[in-house]
Amino acid sequence: MQFKFLGTAAAEAVPALFCECEYCRKATINKGKDIRRRASYLLDDDTLVDFGPDAFHQSLLFDVDLLKIKRILFTHCHEDHLNPIELLWRRRGFSKVTKDIKIMGSNVILATLMQAYAKYTTITSFDIAHVIPVMLNAGEPLTDEELTVLPLPANHAPGKNAQFFAITKNGKNVLVGNDTGYFPDESWDLIKDMKFDMVTLDGTMGLLYPDSRYGHMGVNVVVEVRDRLLEMGCIDDKSKVFVTHFSHNGNSLQEDLEAFFLPKNITVAYDGLTVEI
Numbered sequence: 508m509q510f511k512f513l514g515t516a517a518a519e520a521v522p523a524l525f526c527e528c529e530y531c532r533k534a535t536i537n538k539g540k541d542i543r544r545r546a547s548y549l550l551d552d553d554t555l556v557d558f559g560p561d562a563f564h565q566s567l568l569f570d571v572d573l574l575k576i577k578r579i580l581f582t583h584c585h586e587d588h589l590n591p592i593e594l595l596w597r598r599r600g601f602s603k604v605t606k607d608i609k610i611m612g613s614n615v616i617l618a619t620l621m622q623a624y625a626k627y628t629t630i631t632s633f634d635i636a637h638v639i640p641v642m643l644n645a646g647e648p649l650t651d652e653e654l655t656v657l658p659l660p661a662n663h664a665p666g667k668n669a670q671f672f673a674i675t676k677n678g679k680n681v682l683v684g685n686d687t688g689y690f691p692d693e694s695w696d697l698i699k700d701m702k703f704d705m706v707t708l709d710g711t712m713g714l715l716y717p718d719s720r721y722g723h724m725g726v727n728v729v730v731e732v733r734d735r736l737l738e739m740g741c742i743d744d745k746s747k748v749f750v751t752h753f754s755h756n757g758n759s760l761q762e763d764l765e766a767f768f769l770p771k772n773i774t775v776a777y778d779g780l781t782v783e784i
C-alpha cells in the first residue's frame with residue numbers, strides 16, 4: 508500500500524491565514540516542509556481520508572487523479588476535514604460526472620453533507636452528486652472491495668462523533684489518526700489484537716503544549732501513545748510511526764519538531780511525503 512500525506516496542518520493551515528505569530532512568519536520565509544495544508548491522505552490511488560478546504564490545490568500539486576477516487580473516508584465534520592461544497596460540484600450542470608463515489612463517515616458526516624445539499628440545491632438526494640453514502644459506526648468494521656476500515660472513537664469534538672481509522676488492505680494495517688487526543692479506552696480495546704505497519708498520530712499541540720491530551724495531543728502524549736502501542740504489541744520496531752496535523756499555535760516548524768521526535772524514532776510528516784508500506 509502507498510500512503511501519501513496531502514496535508515499535515517490543523518484547521519488554520521501553516522502559515523495560518525492572516526497570522527502574525529513568529530512561527531507563521533518563519534514558515535513564510537522557510538517555505539518547503541514548513542508550508543502545511545489541511546490534513547488529508549491518499550491511500551494508493553483510489554481512497555482519500557478527509558477532503559477539506561485545500562483539496563483542489565492538493566489534487567493539482569500532488570497529482571491526485573480524482574477520477575480514480577472510489578471512496579472518501581471522513582474522520583469528523585470540522586471544516587478543515589470536510590468541505591461539503593466541493594462535493595456538490597459533482598452535480599449536473601457544474602461537472603460532467605457519471606461515476607459514483609462512496610462517502611464514508613459517521614451519522615454526523617452524512618447529516619452535514621445532506622444539510623449542505625439542502626442549503627445549496629433544491630434536490631435532497633445524494634444521487635444528484637453521484638454520491639453513495641456509507642455510514643461508519645465506531646467498532647463496526649466495514650469492508651469495501653479490498654479495503655476494510657474499523658472506525659474508532661476519538662477523544663475530539665464532543666457530540667460530533669469524531670472517529671479515526673484502522674485500515675486494512677492487502678494484508679497491511681495502518682492506523683490513521685489526526686484529531687484524536689489520547690485514545691479513549693474503547694479505542695484501545697478495539698485495536699488491542701491488531702498489529703500496525705504504519706501509524707499516524709495527532710501532534711496538533713506540538714512543543715508548546717507538550718502534555719495536552721484532551722481534544723488534541725502535545726509531543727509528550729504522542730510519545731506516550733507510541734509507547735503504549737509498543738507495550739500492547741500493536742506496533743514493533745519495524746512499524747513506521749508518524750506525527751501529523753500540526754498547528755502554528757503549538758510550533759509547527761519541521762526542524763524544531765524533528766529535533767524532538769527523530770531521537771524517539773518518530774517521523775515528522777510533511778506535505779507530499781509518500782510512504783510505501
Ligand SMILES: [Zn+2]
Nearest residue numbers: 517518587686
Ligand atoms: Zn483537524
Ligand SMILES: [Zn+2]
Nearest residue numbers: 526528531755
Ligand atoms: Zn501563526
Ligand SMILES: [Zn+2]
Nearest residue numbers: 583585664686
Ligand atoms: Zn477537528
